[in-house]
Amino acid sequence: NESTSSSSQAPAPVAQTSTAVSVRKRTLADYKLGRTLGEGSYSTVVAAVDLSNKRDYAIKVLDKRHIIREKKVKYVNIEKNTLYRLDHPGVVKLYSTFQDSSSLYYVLELCQNGELLTFIKKLGSFDENCTRFYAAQILTAIEYVHSRGIIHRDLKPENILLDHRMYAKLTDFGTAKMLESSEDGTESDRANSFVGTAEYVSPELLTEKAACKSSDLWALGCIIYQLLAGRPPFKGSNEYQTFQKIVKLEYIFPPGFPKVAMDLVSRLLVHDPNERLGANNNIDQLKEHPFFEGVQWSELWNMPAPKLMPYL
Numbered sequence: 483n484e485s486t487s488s489s490s491q492a493p494a495p496v497a498q499t500s501t502a503v504s505v506r507k508r509t510l511a512d513y514k515l516g517r518t519l520g521e522g523s524y525s526t527v528v529a530a531v532d533l534s535n536k537r538d539y540a541i542k543v544l545d546k547r548h549i550i551r552e553k554k555v556k557y558v559n560i561e562k563n564t565l566y567r568l569d570h571p572g573v574v575k576l577y578s579t580f581q582d583s584s585s586l587y588y589v590l591e592l593c594q595n596g597e598l599l600t601f602i603k604k605l606g607s608f609d610e611n612c613t614r615f616y617a618a619q620i621l622t623a624i625e626y627v628h629s630r631g632i633i634h635r636d637l638k639p640e641n642i643l644l645d646h647r648m649y650a651k652l653t654d655f656g657t658a659k660m661l662e663s664s665e666d667g668t669e670s671d672r673a674n675s676f677v678g679t680a681e682y683v684s685p686e687l688l689t690e691k692a693a694c695k696s697s698d699l700w701a702l703g704c705i706i707y708q709l710l711a712g713r714p715p716f717k718g719s720n721e722y723q724t725f726q727k728i729v730k731l732e733y734i735f736p737p738g739f740p741k742v743a744m745d746l747v748s749r750l751l752v753h754d755p756n757e758r759l760g761a762n763n764n765i766d767q768l769k770e771h772p773f774f775e776g777v778q779w780s781e782l783w784n785m786p787a788p789k790l791m792p793y794l
């Protein structure tokens with residue numbers, strides 16, 4: 483809560499020795515709000531125009547009472563601190579925050595093309611070339627987030643967004659986990675609380691309730707499978723059935739699934755987190771997999787996104 487100091491007489495004017503550039507805290511009055519873009523469990527994301535520079539943003543609005551009632555204050559702060567720490571073309575940017583009596587407001591990068599899931603549903607599936615491009619972008623964004631000591635823990639096509647250039651952007655860090663570095667400076671590698679969406683949850687989250695960086699690699703495996711097959715690998719008729727399939731590693735590749743992608747996915751959908759390709763900070767091993775042959779990793783965030791083609 484912001485304290486507003488009010489004094490009876492105005493303070494004596496101070497001689498301006500240096501021109502301090504004051505970055506005034508924004509308020510809702512600085513924006514023209516547009517349509518609702520997405521509804522989260524504790525938030526709504528609306529399109530907005532900054533009236534001073536006519537730029538487009540997305541504003542995430544969180545209802546304070548709801549957050550307090552649902553005891554989600556911790557998650558709200560985790561998301562804000564996480565987003566402020568991250569600066570990468572594959573991660574949605576948080577520009578500023580402000581609040582009023584009822585709500586918290588996050589001013590964020592607008593991803594004009596919305597959720598990746600929308601395009602998977604529209605096309606049915608992506609061809610190998612498009613899958614390779616988006617898998618590579620998501621992989622380099624995961625690599626960056628992990629390098630900042632953060633696990634996303636809920637990666638899925640609903641919260642991978644696409645900007646005006648059709649580039650992938652990770653978002654929705656409300657369930658992210660910062661790996662606190664213990665006193666001896668080494669990173670603790672386990673985060674302990676249950677989160678995630680059924681179809682993308684890794685086995686270790688279901689059995690030991692402890693996520694690690696490799697949990698995001700499991701989710702990447704599910705996403706690559708889904709881009710090519712048009713549906714996630716583990717999908718039961720309810721959450722319990724889905725969890726059963728995950729724990730029993732019960733999934734099959736549809737006919738026509740590219741062999742090289744089959745090999746990659748089967749090296750990610752591995753029970754033991756340490757055995758997954760790229761685990762234990764070895765993401766370069768993942769980049770060297772034949773599926774990514776031809777990817778120019780240094781050009782990934784400069785080159786034009788491939789035209790989306792369905793994998794027929």
Ligand SMILES: C[C@@H](Nc1nc2c(c3cc(-c4cn[nH]c4)ccc13)C(=O)N=C/C2=C\CC1CC1)C(C)(C)C
Pocket residue numbers: 519520521522523525526527540542574590591592593594595596597640641643653654655
């Ligand atoms: C995943 C999220 N959905 C969304 N979150 C964000 C969007 C966004 C945009 C569209 C969209 C744009 N055009 N058409 C649809 C559809 C859904 C969106 C955006 O532009 N910029 C930042 C966002 C989120 C920032 C992050 C800190 C939360 C949920 C469902 C949680 C509301």
